[in-house]
Amino acid sequence: MEPKFAKGGKLEKWNPFFESFSTLAFTPSHTTKKGAHIRDGVDLKRTMITVIFAMVPALLFGIFNAGHWDLAVELGNRDLPFWADQGEKIYRGALIVLPMIIVSYGVGLGVEFIFAMKRGHALHEGFLVSGMLIPLIMPPDVPLWMVAVATIFAVVIGKEIFGGTGMNIVNIALTARAFLFFAYPTSMSGDKVWMNGLGDKLASGAEMDGFSGATALGDAASFISDKPVFENLDSFTAQYSLWDLMMGTIPGSIGETSFIAIMIGAAILIFTGVGSLRIIASFFAGGYLMGFIFNLVGGNPYFEMGPEFHLMMGGFAFGAVFMATDPVTASQTATGKIIYGLFGGIIAILIRVVNPAYPEGVMLSILFMNVMAPIIDHYVIQANVKRRLKRVKTA
Amino acid sequence: MSKTVKLRKGLDIRLVGAANKVKTESPMPKTVAIRPSDFHGMVPKMVVKEGEAVTAGKPIFHDKYNPSIKYVSPVTGTLNAVVRGEKRRILEVVIDVAENQNFESGSPIDVASMSGDQIKELMLESGLWPFVRQRPIDVVADPSRAPKAIFISAFDSAPLAPDFDFVLHGKEKEFQAGLDAISKLTEGKVHLTLNGKAPADATFKGAQGVEKNKIFGKHPAGNVGTQIHHIDPINKGEFVWVLNAQDVAIIGRFFLSGKYIPKRTIALAGSEVKDPHYFETIIGANVSEIVKGRFTSDNVRVISGNVLTGDKIDADGHLGFYHNQITVIPEGDQLKFVLTKGWLGPGFDKFSNSRLFPTFLTGNKKFRLDTNLNGEERAFVVTGELEKVFPFDILPMQLVKAAITDDIDGMENLGIYEVAPEDFALCEYVCTSKIDIQDKVRQGLDLIQSECM
Numbered sequence: 066m067e068p069k070f071a072k073g074g075k076l077e078k079w080n081p082f083f084e085s086f087s088t089l090a091f092t093p094s095h096t097t098k099k100g101a102h103i104r105d106g107v108d109l110k111r112t113m114i115t116v117i118f119a120m121v122p123a124l125l126f127g128i129f130n131a132g133h134w135d136l137a138v139e140l141g142n143r144d145l146p147f148w149a150d151q152g153e154k155i156y157r158g159a160l161i162v163l164p165m166i167i168v169s170y171g172v173g174l175g176v177e178f179i180f181a182m183k184r185g186h187a188l189h190e191g192f193l194v195s196g197m198l199i200p201l202i203m204p205p206d207v208p209l210w211m212v213a214v215a216t217i218f219a220v221v222i223g224k225e226i227f228g229g230t231g232m233n234i235v236n237i238a239l240t241a242r243a244f245l246f247f248a249y250p251t252s253m254s255g256d257k258v259w260m261n262g263l264g265d266k267l268a269s270g271a272e273m274d275g276f277s278g279a280t281a282l283g284d285a286a287s288f289i290s291d292k293p294v295f296e297n298l299d300s301f302t303a304q305y306s307l308w309d310l311m312m313g314t315i316p317g318s319i320g321e322t323s324f325i326a327i328m329i330g331a332a333i334l335i336f337t338g339v340g341s342l343r344i345i346a347s348f349f350a351g352g353y354l355m356g357f358i359f360n361l362v363g364g365n366p367y368f369e370m371g372p373e374f375h376l377m378m379g380g381f382a383f384g385a386v387f388m389a390t391d392p393v394t395a396s397q398t399a400t401g402k403i404i405y406g407l408f409g410g411i412i413a414i415l416i417r418v419v420n421p422a423y424p425e426g427v428m429l430s431i432l433f434m435n436v437m438a439p440i441i442d443h444y445v446i447q448a449n450v451k452r453r454l455k456r457v458k459t460a
Numbered sequence: 461m462s463k464t465v466k467l468r469k470g471l472d473i474r475l476v477g478a479a480n481k482v483k484t485e486s487p488m489p490k491t492v493a494i495r496p497s498d499f500h501g502m503v504p505k506m507v508v509k510e511g512e513a514v515t516a517g518k519p520i521f522h523d524k525y526n527p528s529i530k531y532v533s534p535v536t537g538t539l540n541a542v543v544r545g546e547k548r549r550i551l552e553v554v555i556d557v558a559e560n561q562n563f564e565s566g567s568p569i570d571v572a573s574m575s576g577d578q579i580k581e582l583m584l585e586s587g588l589w590p591f592v593r594q595r596p597i598d599v600v601a602d603p604s605r606a607p608k609a610i611f612i613s614a615f616d617s618a619p620l621a622p623d624f625d626f627v628l629h630g631k632e633k634e635f636q637a638g639l640d641a642i643s644k645l646t647e648g649k650v651h652l653t654l655n656g657k658a659p660a661d662a663t664f665k666g667a668q669g670v671e672k673n674k675i676f677g678k679h680p681a682g683n684v685g686t687q688i689h690h691i692d693p694i695n696k697g698e699f700v701w702v703l704n705a706q707d708v709a710i711i712g713r714f715f716l717s718g719k720y721i722p723k724r725t726i727a728l729a730g731s732e733v734k735d736p737h738y739f740e741t742i743i744g745a746n747v748s749e750i751v752k753g754r755f756t757s758d759n760v761r762v763i764s765g766n767v768l769t770g771d772k773i774d775a776d777g778h779l780g781f782y783h784n785q786i787t788v789i790p791e792g793d794q795l796k797f798v799l800t801k802g803w804l805g806p807g808f809d810k811f812s813n814s815r816l817f818p819t820f821l822t823g824n825k826k827f828r829l830d831t832n833l834n835g836e837e838r839a840f841v842v843t844g845e846l847e848k849v850f851p852f853d854i855l856p857m858q859l860v861k862a863a864i865t866d867d868i869d870g871m872e873n874l875g876i877y878e879v880a881p882e883d884f885a886l887c888e889y890v891c892t893s894k895i896d897i898q899d900k901v902r903q904g905l906d907l908i909q910s911e912c913m
Contacts, residue, residue: 108835
């Protein structure tokens with residue numbers, strides 16, 4: 066079969082297609098030509114699949130959680146026991162999440178293949194991770210066509226125009242989310258999108274008294290608006306206890322709610338070395354620090370909220386573990402990674418707490434730090450250069 | 461003031477097939493060859509024609525742009541062929557070995573009464589000079605430069621490398637004579653760096669007139685580049701000369717006897733050879749006598765040198781000028797099914813520096829690795845992995861990127877003058893994106909040499 070796809074063969078144009086699939090099944094017989102005659106077993110496929118494995122706990126919990134709130138809306142009962150009706154919830158959740166994954170991969174890989182064929186190289190593995198990340202950071206109620214549009218935008222504008230995997234400046238999945246966030250704000254924020262079907266049900270005029278579809282973040286942000294949802298911090302923590310936030314039994318984007326599931330992923334990433342411990346740890350440290358500073362300042366319930374709440378609410382943990390650690394867009398030097406993570410965490414909380422228009426500061430913070438990463442690296446590299454130049458003078 | 465250096469970074473690749481400490485004298489090979497490509501960047505100018513007789517220690521070609529550097533025949537015989545490649549570039553000069561090896565007669569040379577310049581002159585004339593290499597650029601030393609120091613590593617930490625303590629055991633006199641000669645080549649010190657992990661042989665321990673340093677750590681602790689960086693780093697405009705320990709003994713032999721006898725003890729190692737052990741042979745020797753009948757499988761790669769930096773040769777190819785070992789490993793030109801041996805496999809057969817494979821669980825298990833690339837070439841994506849095996853105060857990824865983009869300023873600032881391609885061999889090994897990093901560094905060095913030297 067291979068000769069048909071080889072250069073000069075009948076199906077030469079489709080070679081990238083053929084190569085991509087054949088290398089999925091078999092590591093090619095390429096041997097070393099120059100330099101070291103033996104090579105490490107690791108390749109980009111194994112690296113990327115590890116990231117996907119790390120996302121599985123968050124994905125599985127996300128499916129269950131989406132199913133739970135779907136059922137809750139259907140029954141009009143916000144206090145539905147979380148762990149009951151498991152089969153039903155998994156089924157409902159799967160119906161919400163799986164189509165999004167299929168659309169994200171289908172559309173994204175389609176675009177990638179067009180570019181791969183145009184450039185004559187095999188598909189690179191980067192999108193395998195982006196394609197999974199995109200559904201995990203979407204609200205459950207987002208229409209599938211929006212997922213498709215956002216994916217196309219992210220792959221083309223975020224990545225391919227820069228030259229493909231490894232060349233992009235900002236994180237692909239966050240580009241998709243940011244695109245939707247600014248293009249279709251009503252589908253990406255507010256208090257109707259976090260539970261599947263809630264928007265439709267309200268639109269049909271159903272009586273949903275006492276049924277709030279907001280996220281913990283949205284409710285918390287209302288503290289600094291004119292109409293706080295909760296009177297004080299105590300009533301907020303009664304609704305969203307630290308335990309709820311840790312387990313993730315709250316509405317939110319599909320993969321972001323469960324702190325525990327994300328931490329399982331973080332453990333996998335850190336243990337295998339695929340995700341940088343420096344970035345993850347410093348990102349959390351930055352967030353905690355900023356939360357602590359707001360604590361000291363005080364003045365309103367949001368400022369007074371314990372920093373540990375900030376780390377578990379919203380997409381902070383998910384962003385720190387799966388988004389900020391993207392090696393292509395993060396800082397590349399060891400010291401740079403720490404600075405990058407620290408500021409990422411600080412800015413995330415800063416945006417979240419001070420600016421009620423953007424309850425989810427993590428997305429903007431990481432995108433901002435993606436852009437800043439080369440500058441951080443520049444200064445770290447200059448420091449190394451200067452230190453080495455100094456050697457001449459002292460010698 | 462000798463130094464003790466401890467390295468935390470590095471990687472010992474555990475391979476099957478280390479050479480047993482037994483030495484066999486191999487018969488005189490039928491042919492020997494000198495490969496100009498062993499001396500990077502050198503353009504040979506032949507002085508002997510095909511079919512003419514050559515004598516051991518007499519020049520067969522010299523450096524076209526530096527005619528004082530002469531390359532001599534290791535044996536007496538007839539020049540059989542000048543093998544040429546593209547654009548008539550000389551690939552190999554093959555010499556048929558005569559049955560009677562009448563080495564050029566000579567008498568001992570009194571090093572003590574000679575000046576540095578006289579020794580240099582003699583070494584250039586007698587073909588000993590190519591043993592002296594220079595940093596930066598990692599080429600045969602330019603005799604017109606004054607090196608600030610000379611470095612010799614007393615051990616090789618590369619996978620399956622020969623044990624210099626064994627190889628040079630009992631050759632104290634030759635080694636010392638070599639040291640005496642080369643120490644006159646520099647105003648600075650001669651550094652002999654010993655392996656901190658093992659007691660050194662008397663040859664090294666008893667060496668006089670040198671600065672003895674110790675280095676602890678994994679490979680590339682034995683690389684002279686690592687040692688220079690930690691003991692007396694090279695700054696722009698400075699030169700350091702380096703020699704291989706066995707070559708110092710060859711130089712010593714010349715000064716003791718007046719004859720060029722380029723005999724060397726090499727290790728035959730690797731997972732695909734029966735009874736791996738040491739052989740005494742000659743520089744450029746045809747390896748077929750040594751490897752014949754020793755392969756344990758058919759599809760093998762024969763490497764002159766070690767698995768990280770050596771050159772691929774044929775089973776009847778010739779030993780490289782600087783190489784101290786022959787390594788034989790399996791070719792990896794088979795497809796590997798994803799779930800058994802591919803990227804989703806359990807991977808107990810793979811040696812990885814990352815924790816994506818269970819190598820870290822296997823203790824001291826030794827591996828039989830083949831030449832498969834284990835993946836396809838990709839853009840630089842993963843960060844932080846090169847740093848783990850690169851014990852320099854240099855940012856490896858940034859330097860490699862500067863080399864790839866021909867960024868001369870960047871390379872200078874990031875430390876190109878301190879590195880040789882071999883220092884990046886482990887980086888190349890661990891690279892997830894399967895980039896030929898040594899080749900990129902070499903291209904960067906070539907650019908620096910043509911633009912800044």
